Amino acid sequence: MRLLILGGTQFLGRAVARLALARGYDVTCVARGASGAPVPGVRFVPVDRSDPAGLAPLDGERFDAAIDVTRWLDQARHTVAALADRVGHWTFVSSISVYASFAAPGGGVADTPLLPPAPDGVTGPGPDFQWYGECKVSIENLYAEAVERLFVCRAGLIIGPEDPSDRFPYWVRRLAAGGEVLAPGAPDDPVQYVDVDDLAAWLLHAAATGVTGTYDGIGAAVPRVAALGGIAAGVGSPEPRLTWVDSDFLQAHEVRPWSGKRSLPLWVPGTEWAGFLARDATPALAAGLVTRPVADSARATLTWMDAHPGAVRQGGLEPAEEAAILREWHAGGKG
Ligand SMILES: NC(=O)c1ccc[n+]([C@@H]2O[C@H](COP(=O)([O-])OP(=O)(O)OC[C@H]3O[C@@H](n4cnc5c(N)ncnc54)[C@H](OP(=O)(O)O)[C@@H]3O)[C@@H](O)[C@H]2O)c1
Secondary structure, eight states, X not given: OEEEEEOOSSHHHHHHHHHHHHTTOEEEEEEOSSSSOOOTTSEEEEOOTTSTTTTGGGTTOOEEEEEEOOOOHHHHHHHHHHHGGGEEEEEXXXXXXXXXXXXXXXXXXXXXXXXXXXXXTOOSOOGGGTTHHHHHHHHHHHHHHHOSSEXXXXXXXXXXXXXXXXXXXXXXXXXXXXXEEEEESOTTOEEOOEEHHHXXXXXXXXXXXXXXXXXXXXXXXXXXXXXXXXXXXXXXXXXXXEEEEOHHHHHHTTOEESSXXXXXXXXXXXXXXXXXXXXXXXXXXXXXXXXOOHHHHHHHHHHHHHXXXXXXOOOBOOHHHHHHHHHHHHHTTOO
């Protein structure tokens, strides 16, 4: 298999490259080389895809499959112009951020409305992910018009080693530290994610077997208590002391959802978000996505974090912030 990865110097792209090499594929990665290094063993072609002629170094080449992770519309335009008819099977890695509503748990590709495409003149996301979902919609549309054999994978939260965000690493770090742990919301709240290596394996399965169509790329939703328990087991703290603090209390204490400073990752309160971490994973699982226990993801993530201190953007609650909130929660006679 001659595989082209448009990207391949970061988290998911590197995982795909590593797995493809292990399968004996001939792997070419194209990126600037600005945000990370390619995996040793790939053929790396430095290109700037924002340049309309940036992919010229690939002129005349053919690939059995290509996987594009871009979030930039101009990059996708230049890519289809240069390569559309020289690739057998295309994968575009999109995002569940293309959806316009997350109110309904169990939502699927067919029954969840999409955001509109990016407005004229917007070619990529701005600060704070502005236009991110709209750009992904536009890129999906572009690929759908330009190529025949297309697999669109709308990824949900991707977890595992080399994740630079604070979203899963916060919980790995926090549960590994032990002690009383502030757990947001309720034990039965659904949470959902997909391991980066499982997602990579599925993308390669799709490329190798010719899967086409649009899927959410996410594992089955699980109760938050099971997710936190699994992470704790994976990092060697099998019986975490979880104190459940309800969402209203957390919001009243200015804890931010999802990501960033003073946040609690894997927590997105509010009825309008009830389906955000509870999408229907059945089609993906039926189409070949195989998911590992979250304990394995947590263990691998901790090993990577230990080996790369400083690689993760710090976020979540600082220990002192968590302790202060827990004190107030207990002082109010709770938990
Ligand atoms: N992380 C999550 O939880 C999550 C959730 C939903 C969806 N997703 C999607 O999953 C995918 C993750 O992909 P990823 O982990 O590989 O990271 P990524 O941040 O999407 O990687 C972008 C890649 O494009 C390259 N690139 C950027 N600008 C370029 C340019 N001008 N010319 C050439 N190459 C350029 C980057 O390399 P250089 O900078 O070196 O050029 C990098 O390899 C993305 O599609 C993301 O939208 C992620």
